[in-house]
Amino acid sequence: MFNNNRIRIAMQKTGRLSSDSIKLLTSCGIKINLKQQKLIAFAENMPIDAMLVRDDDIPGLVMDGVVDLGIVGENVLEEERLNRISQNSEHSYVTLTRLDFGICRLSLAVPVNTTYTHINSLKNIRIATSYPHLLKKYLDKKNISFKSCMLNGSVEVAPRAGLADAICDLVSTGATLEANGLREVQVVYRSRACLISKNGDINTDKKEVINKLMTRIKGVIKARE
Numbered sequence: 285m286f287n288n289n290r291i292r293i294a295m296q297k298t299g300r301l302s303s304d305s306i307k308l309l310t311s312c313g314i315k316i317n318l319k320q321q322k323l324i325a326f327a328e329n330m331p332i333d334a335m336l337v338r339d340d341d342i343p344g345l346v347m348d349g350v351v352d353l354g355i356v357g358e359n360v361l362e363e364e365r366l367n368r369i370s371q372n373s374e375h376s377y378v379t380l381t382r383l384d385f386g387i388c389r390l391s392l393a394v395p396v397n398t399t400y401t402h403i404n405s406l407k408n409i410r411i412a413t414s415y416p417h418l419l420k421k422y423l424d425k426k427n428i429s430f431k432s433c434m435l436n437g438s439v440e441v442a443p444r445a446g447l448a449d450a451i452c453d454l455v456s457t458g459a460t461l462e463a464n465g466l467r468e469v470q471v472v473y474r475s476r477a478c479l480i481s482k483n484g485d486i487n488t489d490k491k492e493v494i495n496k497l498m499t500r501i502k503g504v505i506k507a508r509e
């Protein structure tokens with residue numbers, strides 16, 4: 285049973301953001317009981333419940349007001365916002381703060397043996413990506429028409445597999461691109477994890493807890509700088 289006076293915060297269950305997200309809350313003095321690895325983990329010492337979900341579900345849970353807060357990569361957040369705009373569905377949220385982890389960039393990359401001189405080299409080619417809206421927004425702005433190939437995984441093997449001429453994928457160290465014979469040619473979007481809240485009425489008790497949490501998060505981030 286849900287207690288409506290407790291803050292619900294959606295976080296990634298397993299993946300690149302999960303341990304940093306938990307660490308952030310723990311550093312804020314929140315004791316979360318994670319032992320059971322269930323969908324919901326309750327904090328013992330603050331009225332906060334963590335919902336442990338796939339990162340792709342977090343923006344929608346916040347935009348639909350199902351949870352109060354979420355920790356998610358801006359790449360996933362902006363892609364879902366653009367997706368919802370295209371479908372005319374609810375897409376509002378508030379960014380409370382950007383965080384100091386999950387830092388990466390969404391980049392265009394081409395096979396190393398491809399001639400690339402200018403962004404115009406991408407004209408009319410097929411680009412594999414899991415981020416079709418972010419890619420379209422970027423290339424539309426530059427007036428570059430392209431064909432897309434939507435893949436939810438293994439994007440970096442698409443050129444070698446003959447599925448696409450280029451890719452648009454997340455990069456952090458660049459090792460994956462290199463291992464797959466690809467060269468980064470344009471940064472489409474710079475991203476990091478952020479803390480977001482639903483847009484709309486949040487009761488005074490919850491607001492007080494959120495304010496307290498925000499003060500602690502800002503303190504933790506400052507101390508880590």
Ligand code: PRT
Nearest residue numbers: 299300338339340357386387388454455456457458459460
């Ligand atoms: O299961 P779930 O859906 O929750 O997780 P997921 O598999 O979709 O996401 P996950 O855990 O891989 O990533 C979660 C978030 O971490 C992303 O949405 C980004 O905000 C952030 N992040 C930061 C990254 C990376 N860095 C990153 N390097 N996400 C993915 N990568 C991948 C990238 O896709 C590529 O395959 O790592 C590879 C490139 O890394 P380098 O270091 O070789 O360049």
Ligand code: ZN
Nearest residue numbers: 338339340341
């Ligand atoms: Zn995901």
